[in-house]
Amino acid sequence: MNREQRILAILYEMAMVIGGEVSVKPLLTKTLQRLLYYTSFPAGLVFLEAPGAEGAEMPQVRLDAAIGDYALGKRVGQTVAVPAALLRGEAELLEDAALLAPLSGKTRPYAACLRLPIDHHGVILLLAPAAPHTDLPLTSIFKPVMGSLARAILLCSHHEAYTSGIISERDVAWAGLRKVNRALRALTAGNEALVRVQTEEELLGEMCRTLTGIGGYRMAWVCYRVNDEAHSVRIMAQSGHDEGYLESVRFSWADDDLGQGPTGTALRTGAFQIVRDVKSDPRFAPWREGAVERGYYSVLALPLKDGAGEVFGAVTIDASEVDAFDQEEVGLMGDLVRDIAYGIGTLRDREERRRSEEELHEGLEDAIQAVAATVEMRDPYTAGHQRRVGQLAVAIATELRLAPERIHGLRLASIVHDVGKIGVPAEILSKPGRLNDIEFSMIKLHAKIGYEILKDVKFPWPIAQIVLQHHEHLDGSGYPNGLKGDEIMLEARILTVADVVEAIFAFRPYRAALGIDKAMDEIRSNRGRFYDPDVVDACLRVWTDRAFAFDHPA
């Protein structure tokens, strides 16, 4: 094999190696490896920014690749002092230990260097303790390889710049997407909490847990503005890595030193506040040490505003990364906080309404009690009867599993069901013995009179209707309207049974008590005729199975 063939074989293989790379670092590594492989030099260095013809004798140049020299390999990417005489000039084999001394390590002094300039892209230095033997002109055979390498470095650099541009754009997009996704998940979970929670405290706690648990933030907390002289704040809820932070820090919403942090400023100005880097933002200086200790590196504070736009609190989010909050994330967090503020408003309205209703109910009940008391004053027997009927009616309704609100209405109706007897002469009401037709027709008026008394009061329950129907019978034989079956309200059907049981069971001014057996006989024998069978059965169970007993003496 002649020299030309040998050179051709080397050049061909190196050209293929160089042509196969698309990134600068592997290109330089593989080129150096092949040069060492073919020449037997044990070490090689690449400097891509070799100094020009003029300048210092020992310039500092960046080392871009190194193979075979561990100490120099550690300095890749850094600048090293290299004799200019090694870096400048054409391809040359230099056998000068003194010149190479700055590059020599402890164990292996270099005495030979093959300099291979890479056209206008720096220089390769191959180093050896002694020049390896060769019969080939090393200084000239690699010239075409160096030309190819120069072009390849240029192409790889362009490719890397292009690729890193794409990667950088992609990474930025991904990072943004991750943040938005995190914020969106927190927003969704926060809105779910809005539907689920019952109280303001629950809502605030749930939101903080959502921000740390689902949003992945290091800590989240809510405080309310206290309108006192000190412009102090009250911590309402917190979740995440607090580790005593909120207890230890002092801040306010006043326009003084303690009010210049993100939360204080948000409370005072009503605008969201971002501390992008806790370590460097001068506004955060008073709280920096404690925050960094706990891993808070950026902060977002968002004001909570009521329906009138007044700030009443703030949500503060501490993140474990610097610059964690970009525009989109702040936007989504702002949406969440607005939703929470709306939720707080709704909960407060609901609570207000509940209190009003409670007060109204209390008022109405007071009115009923007043009516009942009026009856009691005039007719103590009827008053006691009404209370006992109410007790039994509630027991039957409970047995029938009526809703508590309906049972409550039934109880109120029961305690005033005979209010209409106000319009019946007292002597008829307490007349012993049988009543004549006129007297009985006057008695029968009490249902209608009761209705007339109660019908204009806006109770949330159909009190007047129950009172009106409490003497109707399933078969239409009752009064005042002769209603049948389902035309009679369930509450009225219950009240009818309770009324007749109590009337038979208890003492009356005009007769002695007849006892429970008689009462049960009455409802049993007229079950399905006068009285609702389900109500009768429930009443029987209440007496027998539940051992019902009247609280008020008959």
Next chain:
Amino acid sequence: MASSAVHYLPQIEERPLQELLGAWRSAFPKMGVLVLLPEAEREAIPRMQQACAGLRVPVVGAVFPALVEGSAFRTQGAWLLRLDDMPHAALYPELPQQPTEIDAAMDAVAADLAPALEGDGDMTLFMVFDAMVPNVATLLDQLYLRLADRVHYMGANAGSESFQPMPCLFDGTRIVQRGMLAMLLPDHRGAVVEHGYGAPPQTLTATATEGNRIRQIDWRPAFEVYQEMARAQYGVEINRENFYQYAVHFPFGIVRANGTILVRIPVALDPDGSLFCVGEIPPNALLTLLAAPAVDSEQTIDTLLRGLTALAPPSGGNDLLLFYCAGRRLHLGIEAAESELRLFASRAQAGPIAGALSLGEIGGATQWDYPLFHNATLVASWWGKPSP
């Protein structure tokens, strides 16, 4: 035996083995031992492990096609090479072939070695690979990228001369395959490699290569070219069974700029007509086919001895470690190969020569040379501490 750190046991019997190890251990309480076994004695590995475990002597070893004992090849017995103070030694089985996995594996090897590399003084990374590892050259390049001039490099491939897979590397408890045994020899200056194969008058070009596989020679299926060459040179018909016996006479050469040739001996044949070598061929390499290359034994031995002298001038009685390529022995024939051993032994004027028939060799032509994976060479090194 007292002054030598190497010992050949003609038969692997318990008593002499125990006596030898016991005596060594008395003199060198921190000693370990490197065991070289011929393929025919591979069943003795558990006995070796047991004997060493009994005396609490750390052991590593490898199985080669045959042993070199002085100027002869042996298929029986065992070489025991004492390491006075057992250095770092580790087995890495099942080495990877994918680039990303190779990076991780070599990072791990470098990290394992790092603590033992602290401090001054020459050290040699002595490696024994299973010959079934197809990418030894790549692994060596990767190790050189990581360790550079912190160590000298030497080594050999173990395994079966039939190139059948065989667990051939072991330590005190394991026998593994497709891996590497790595040892850091302290106060050691490396090895010298030489083959003396002449540059061929006739050149052919391998036109399609991939790893350690050659698909085409001169744009023709590689095996076709091989068959023609064997027919013309030896009048024999090459087939799958006799392939290795004849392929050793037609190795490939990778030409280097310093005039030397890196030999690659094909050792196996693929059904598609591709040839497999021990060691990779650089992608796109223009190879020469070394048809029946002339071997200059005198030059080979002289180069080795010059190199050994440069590594450490021997004082009488220093032990030598020698690996002799199995393919080279096949090419030259046993007589010529033993004649080379005799020449080496007589000119070396050294102590015992311990070694093995290898299936690939690692080293440089001189100290600090760029380390390469070779075929067809002799690798020689001093064993034990060099003379001052």
